[in-house]
Amino acid sequence: MNSIRLNHTDVRVKGELTVPGDKSISHRAVMFGSIAEGTTVISNFLRGDDCLATMNCFRKMGVKIEDSNGDIIVHGKGITGLKEPKDVLYTGNSGTTARLLLGLLSGLPFYSVLNGDVSLNNRPMSRVTDPLKLMGAQTWGRENNNKLPISIQGTQLSAIEYELPVASAQVKSALILAGLLAEGVTKITGKIQSRDHTEKLLQQYGAYLSMDDNQIIVKGGQKLHSANVFVPGDISSAAFFIALGLIVPGAELVIKNVGLNETRTGILDVVRAMGGNVEVETIRRNGEPFGNIYVKYSDLTATEISGAIIPRLIDEIPIIALIATQAEGTTIIRDATELKVKETNRIEAVVTELSKLGASIEATDDGMIIHGKQKLKGGQVKTHGDHRIGMMLAIASFICSEDLILENADCIKISYPNFFQDLKSIVQ
Known part of the structure; x- marks a missing residue:
């Protein structure tokens, strides 16, 4: 169970990358x-x-x-x-x-x-x-x-x-x-x-x-x-870089060949509703569609996420919660009880770990309430053995004022073996 120390204060985020297959x-x-x-x-x-x-x-x-x-x-x-x-x-x-x-x-x-x-x-x-x-x-x-x-x-x-x-x-x-x-x-x-x-x-x-x-x-x-x-690039993996581009001042990213299956693109709908500067260039439309996603830093506003869109972004809710900490207003996530039976109880894990970093966030029976806009401070956090919690916290390190120490980062290899290498490639 390895721990890594992350400090991304005062870095520039710019470039292009291709995320692993879906x-x-x-x-x-x-x-x-x-x-x-x-x-x-x-x-x-x-x-x-x-x-x-x-x-x-x-x-x-x-x-x-x-x-x-x-x-x-x-x-x-x-x-x-x-x-x-x-x-x-x-x-x-x-x-x-x-x-x-x-x-x-x-x-x-x-x-x-x-x-x-x-x-x-x-x-x-x-x-x-x-x-x-x-x-x-x-x-x-x-x-x-x-x-x-x-x-x-x-x-x-x-x-x-x-x-x-x-x-x-x-x-x-x-x-x-x-x-x-x-x-x-x-x-x-x-x-x-x-x-x-x-x-x-x-x-x-x-x-x-x-x-x-x-x-x-x-x-x-x-x-x-x-x-x-x-196999197109996994939009669930791309979601972490979409978030990075949105919340780090001055960031500009291109994420190439990402799967755009409409049953999976709920995160794009949500970040657009929050005012996110996200554009999509579709390369293939038939079968499993895919294309390039262009993301820039944005002034975000809160939104409510519930109902039919939840199955289209269920795996992206941890990173959406982080995005919401940087949006003006209060974001409410409902109808997401399925999060409780993922690799860990993701409602509990997200609320626990982001709270350690100074976020104002609370759990509900079927989701969470996130108050923005919050400054995050850094600290020691846990992945709970969940790859998506781990990657979300790694992205959080870019907006923390102090070091972030991430425990059990190895679990990220479950879905993204080269995550930290790709992250390094777009940091200047």
């Missing part, structure tokens, strides 16, 4: 390439700890995956070609890996066990195992199938109609994968307006999904074919 898409590209027929080539894959955990899980199930000349090459086994792993499938800190694998493995004819790190093993899994049980899945886990480790005896699944109680891309994706293996037609309704990388990518791999604003329909027994996948 974590959500990288996970899915490996998963779908593994169960497709043929060879998939993935470019700009995120080599963070979470995505490497996904890759290792599929290698344990007999998939040949190569890292060659900067690309990931996946030699697909077909949707029923995976083999029973001889060892536990270790998913690390990755909820995406664990929850999507629960959906896939429940419909394959072998036994497997999923386990994660201490943090992941305390995150809820019943939101996936409960609907899978309705499809006939056989799983056994701690706390009545709610916590990892979970063992799975794959079986023939039956299609269901299921209404999602929470807007969760991971739950939705697990049920779509289970639906591909089930007998019949699976219909998913309810709160389906979360990130849609699974739907977009599966279509690229040849799956047919019927989708509208109210439901997703998946027919069982489909086969997937290989694809070439370009």
